[in-house]
Amino acid sequence: MDATQSAAQRRTRITAQVRRWCEDARIDGPRRDLSADAALLIAAGHLDESTRQTVVNRRRVGRTLPDVGGFGVLRILADDNARLDHKARSMRPGAMQVLASYRAGDLERRLLTARARFVHSPAHWANGVRSIRRDRRDGLHLEPAQREELFDALTRTPAPMTEGRTDQATAAALSVAAERLAGFAEHTPWAAAGRRAADALGSAAGQQGDRFADRFDALLYLAGTLYDRIDGSAAWHSDYFAVQRVQLDLADELMQIAVDTVALRGIGDELSAALRSAHGDAARDQIRSRQRALEPVWDQLVERVAALARIGDLLGQAEGQLRSMAAVQRTMSLDSRIDELIARAGARELSTENTHHVGDQIGGLDEVMLGYQALLHGDILALQARSR
Numbered sequence: 001m002d003a004t005q006s007a008a009q010r011r012t013r014i015t016a017q018v019r020r021w022c023e024d025a026r027i028d029g030p031r032r033d034l035s036a037d038a039a040l041l042i043a044a045g046h047l048d049e050s051t052r053q054t055v056v057n058r059r060r061v062g063r064t065l066p067d068v069g070g071f072g073v074l075r076i077l078a079d080d081n082a083r084l085d086h087k088a089r090s091m092r093p094g095a096m097q098v099l100a101s102y103r104a105g106d107l108e109r110r111l112l113t114a115r116a117r118f119v120h121s122p123a124h125w126a127n128g129v130r131s132i133r134r135d136r137r138d139g140l141h142l143e144p145a146q147r148e149e150l151f152d153a154l155t156r157t158p159a160p161m162t163e164g165r166t167d168q169a170t171a172a173a174l175s176v177a178a179e180r181l182a183g184f185a186e187h188t189p190w191a192a193a194g195r196r197a198a199d200a201l202g203s204a205a206g207q208q209g210d211r212f213a214d215r216f217d218a219l220l221y222l223a224g225t226l227y228d229r230i231d232g233s234a235a236w237h238s239d240y241f242a243v244q245r246v247q248l249d250l251a252d253e254l255m256q257i258a259v260d261t262v263a264l265r266g267i268g269d270e271l272s273a274a275l276r277s278a279h280g281d282a283a284r285d286q287i288r289s290r291q292r293a294l295e296p297v298w299d300q301l302v303e304r305v306a307a308l309a310r311i312g313d314l315l316g317q318a319e320g321q322l323r324s325m326a327a328v329q330r331t332m333s334l335d336s337r338i339d340e341l342i343a344r345a346g347a348r349e350l351s352t353e354n355t356h357h358v359g360d361q362i363g364g365l366d367e368v369m370l371g372y373q374a375l376l377h378g379d380i381l382a383l384q385a386r387s388r
Contacts, residue, residue: 011310015302015303019302019306027221040059041258045255066123085108119144161213214265222305223257230250233316268294271287
C-alpha cells in the first residue's frame, strides 16, 4: 500500500467518524470542558460582524473575559432554567407547580447574577471616560448592549446535556434485566431468542458518550475540543511545524466554522417552521428543495472539522516521536557520563556501538517529521480550500 492510499484511507476513516458523531449528536470518549478561548471563538459565531470584530481585537491584545464559573456550566444553567420555567408554566396549579416555579426562579436568579458579574465587571471593561475613548479608538470597546449579546452567545456554548439520575437508574435496570433474561431463557426452546433480546437490552444499557442537543452542537463542541487539542500540542508549537502554524490560522478557522454552523442552523430552523405552516404541495416542494440545497453546506462543515481531527491525530503521533527523541537524548547524555566514568577507571574500552545506534535514531527522526509535515500540509490545504 503506497503513502497516497494510506492517507486517503485515513481521511475516509476520520471523516466517517466525525460524521457519525455529529449525526448521532453523541461523542465517544472522556468529557472535556472547552477552554475559555474556544468558547469565546464559538460564541463569536452568534454575534454581528461589528461586535465579532471587536471581540477578535480584544482577544488579539490579550483582553480576558469575566469569570462566571465556566461557560459549559453557564450553558447547563441556562438550559435548566429554560426547561424548568417551561415546565412550571405548563403545569396545573398546585404544590408541584409551586415547587417547579421556585426551582426555576432560583436558577433565574443565579443566571442574572452571572450576567451582572459578566456585563459590569470593572476589571475587564473600560468604565472611565478616558479609558472608554482609548478603547473605542483602538477598536476594543464593547458597549453594555454588546456585552449582553456576548453573554447570551456564551450561554449557548456547546456542552453535553446533563444525564440525570433517572437515566443512570434506567441503564442499570436494563443491565440487570438483560442478565436475568439471558439466565431464564438458557436451556429452553427460546434460548436463541432470549439471547438476542438480552443483547439488545445490554446494547441499550451500554451506550456511552456525551449526548448533545443536536448535530450542530456536537459539531461545534468537537471543533472546540480539537482547537484546544491542537493549540495545546507541544508538537504544533515546535520548530518542526513553524511553517504549518503560519499556513493555518487556527482561531480564525474555528470562528468561521462557528459562523457558518450558526447560520446553517438558523436557516434550517426557519425552513422547518415554514414547512410546518405551508399550504399546498407546490409550496412544500419548494421549501424541501431549499432544504436539500443546504445539505452540501453541512457536508462541507463536517469535512472542515474532520480536517482539524486529522491534524490533531497527526500531532498526537508527532508528539510520540518527540518524546522518543527526548528519551534518546537523555540516553546519549547517560552514555556520555558512563563513557567518562569508565575512561577514568581505565578498566576497559567503551564500546560505541550503542551510541552510534542512538545517533542513527535521532538522524531518522528528521525524516519521520518531514513525513508528518507533508501530511499536515495536505490537510491544511484541504481545509483552506473548503474555507473559501
